[in-house]
Amino acid sequence: MNTFPKDFIWGSATAAAQIEGAAHEGGKEDSIWDAYARLPQAVAGGDSPERGVDHYHRMPEDVALMKRLGLDSYRFSTSWARVVPGGRSVNQEGLDFYSRLVDELLGAGVLPWLTLYHWDLPQALQERGGWTNRDTAYRFADYAEAVYGALGDRVSHWTTFNEPLCSSLIGYVGGEHAPGLTDPAAGLAAVHHQHLAHGLAVQRLRGLADAAGRDIQAGITLNLTNAVPNDPTDPVDLEAARRIDALWNRMFLEPMLLGAYPADLLEDVRDYGLAARIQDGDLEVIAQPIDFLGVNHYHDDNVSGHPLPADAVPGLRPTPKPGRSPFPGSEFVTMPTRGLPRTAMDWEVHPQGLHTLLVRLGAEYPNLPPLYVTENGAAYDGDVVTAEGAVHDPERTAYILAHIEAVGRAIEDGADVRGYFVWSLLDNFEWAWGYEKRFGIVHVDYDTMVRTPKDSALAFAKHIEDTKLAASAAAIVG
Numbered sequence: 456m457n458t459f460p461k462d463f464i465w466g467s468a469t470a471a472a473q474i475e476g477a478a479h480e481g482g483k484e485d486s487i488w489d490a491y492a493r494l495p496q497a498v499a500g501g502d503s504p505e506r507g508v509d510h511y512h513r514m515p516e517d518v519a520l521m522k523r524l525g526l527d528s529y530r531f532s533t534s535w536a537r538v539v540p541g542g543r544s545v546n547q548e549g550l551d552f553y554s555r556l557v558d559e560l561l562g563a564g565v566l567p568w569l570t571l572y573h574w575d576l577p578q579a580l581q582e583r584g585g586w587t588n589r590d591t592a593y594r595f596a597d598y599a600e601a602v603y604g605a606l607g608d609r610v611s612h613w614t615t616f617n618e619p620l621c622s623s624l625i626g627y628v629g630g631e632h633a634p635g636l637t638d639p640a641a642g643l644a645a646v647h648h649q650h651l652a653h654g655l656a657v658q659r660l661r662g663l664a665d666a667a668g669r670d671i672q673a674g675i676t677l678n679l680t681n682a683v684p685n686d687p688t689d690p691v692d693l694e695a696a697r698r699i700d701a702l703w704n705r706m707f708l709e710p711m712l713l714g715a716y717p718a719d720l721l722e723d724v725r726d727y728g729l730a731a732r733i734q735d736g737d738l739e740v741i742a743q744p745i746d747f748l749g750v751n752h753y754h755d756d757n758v759s760g761h762p763l764p765a766d767a768v769p770g771l772r773p774t775p776k777p778g779r780s781p782f783p784g785s786e787f788v789t790m791p792t793r794g795l796p797r798t799a800m801d802w803e804v805h806p807q808g809l810h811t812l813l814v815r816l817g818a819e820y821p822n823l824p825p826l827y828v829t830e831n832g833a834a835y836d837g838d839v840v841t842a843e844g845a846v847h848d849p850e851r852t853a854y855i856l857a858h859i860e861a862v863g864r865a866i867e868d869g870a871d872v873r874g875y876f877v878w879s880l881l882d883n884f885e886w887a888w889g890y891e892k893r894f895g896i897v898h899v900d901y902d903t904m905v906r907t908p909k910d911s912a913l914a915f916a917k918h919i920e921d922t923k924l925a926a927s928a929a930a931i932v933g
């Protein structure tokens with residue numbers, strides 16, 4: 456077993472729109488996901504976030520479960536559409552829910568790890584252009600201030616965005632997420648405005664914390680990948696991999712860490728007006744120092760510049776419908792399979808990729824802040840609650856333990872990783888897949904809403920306990 460630093464944070468993650476339900480209770484109004492889910496064919500099975508897994512009403516029970524599993528921390532998101540329903544005035548009842556959640560967590564000895572944006576923009580702001588409207592970035596800073604005002608006395612860890620790649624490129628270009636657009640120029644505008652919103656919110660939070668004499672940790676979570684050339688000797692595949700690395704990793708990392716968009720990326724997307732969105736001073740705001748970088752990682756991307764053969768097994772992503780590539784400027788890129796085992800999402804299982812990624816980030820960015828793996832996990836079919844009240848999920852268990860092992864080796868090889876959060880605590884609304892794909896380490900019966908820890912949850916709890924025992928034994932031996 457790897458040794459992890461003594462204060463390493465073990466946790467689990469969720470997101471508001473995926474678990475809360477109560478979509479129109481307590482003053483909450485539509486988010487873009489409530490509205491999107493009502494469109495025909497948008498979400499598998501016609502599912503919607505309306506009921507979620509009823510976390511809004513079962514929150515104390517869910518926190519008790521976290522305590523039982525021995526989690527150090529819980530990563531959750533606040534819903535902007537609950538806190539600022541129409542996009543303008545604050546809903547105290549919404550803030551009160553999160554205040555009760557934070558009190559419950561602290562009472563259970565679980566560190567609250569808060570994310571302000573996990574994809575659920577108030578629909579009222581979408582009607583004013585959503586993330587294509589620069590004004591949304593300023594509204595985001597105001598929303599951050601409202602949440603800080605209610606929770607800043609008790610919450611120390613603040614994440615601005617979860618995976619801005621998805622809420623810009625998948626939502627505005629790939630059309631597979633809310634708001635369901637397929638417009639590359641809109642997607643790149645959304646990228647820049649989310650970057651700006653991140654920087655403005657970090658500035659705002661720090662200003663408020665300083666004025667109150669508090670210390671906060673502020674950062675962002677990105678979904679980062681290894682763009683692996685399918686044939687590393689083929690210049691066409693190497694060029695495709697460079698483009699995906701630029702678009703999916705460096706377009707997010709470099710404005711924040713280096714204060715500039717990559718020059719090659721600006722050239723790749725030159726037809727879509729990204730450069731024209733950048734105003735004087737924006738990059739200084741975006742490059743605000745951050746205290747941590749959250750890394751979400753599920754799988755590498757095996758990238759080719761050649762069309763998939765007509766008889767190919769489905770790739771890492773569904774073959775996009777014409778005009779629906781989520782790769783603006785690099786629409787020709789394909790993602791063939793490599794014959795590795797795959798999860799129910801069709802995502803490859805390759806734990807070494809997480810080690811490679813974590814080590815590589817430190818090597819490529821000398822000013823990289825400490826890293827936290829803020830999501831990693833797997834959907835598999837076939838979870839069944841037995842008569843004894845167990846759920847045997849050997850594949851998910853193996854996936855999680857193998858990735859934890861990869862994180863441990865990355866630390867031994869010099870990566871500054873300080874925590875690991877499993878996605879997800881509970882089975883939940885898996886966006887365009889609805890409730891069909893289960894990522895939880897805790898099973899949810901969607902009729903009764905009964906929670907049952909799966910074997911993966913018990914294995915994770917045992918891992919946490921063993922790791923802590925090993926760390927304290929090491930401290931005694933010295």
Ligand code: GBH
Pocket residue numbers: 470617618621625629678751753771772773781830878885886894
């Ligand atoms: C995370 O994103 C989310 O943060 C979380 O809410 C979600 O439930 C969880 O993972 C499981 O899905 O454009 O077709 O090539 C998912 C990570 C990485 C998935 C990028 C989609 C691009 C697919 N995403 N990937 S595609």
